[in-house]
Amino acid sequence: MALLLGALREAGAHEQAAALLARDPAAHVPLDNPVDVAELLGSLQAADAHEQAAALLARDPAARVPL
Secondary structure (H helix, E strand, C coil): CHHHHHHHHHCCCHHHHHHHHHCCHHHHCCCCCHHHHHHHHHHHHHCCCHHHHHHHHHCCHHHHCCC
């Protein structure tokens, strides 16, 4: 998800990136892979999707990562 969002932004496909963000990826991403969560968080911040980033952090991904 993070890679797709970044690629869309880099390609100038802003409408498609907005459509992807409208599907609320922060609410649906699995939290068991810290790398995926970190990449999505970075992509959301780069896309100025601060509300989505906050929603992802509100899911408390650090507490759900298997040690």
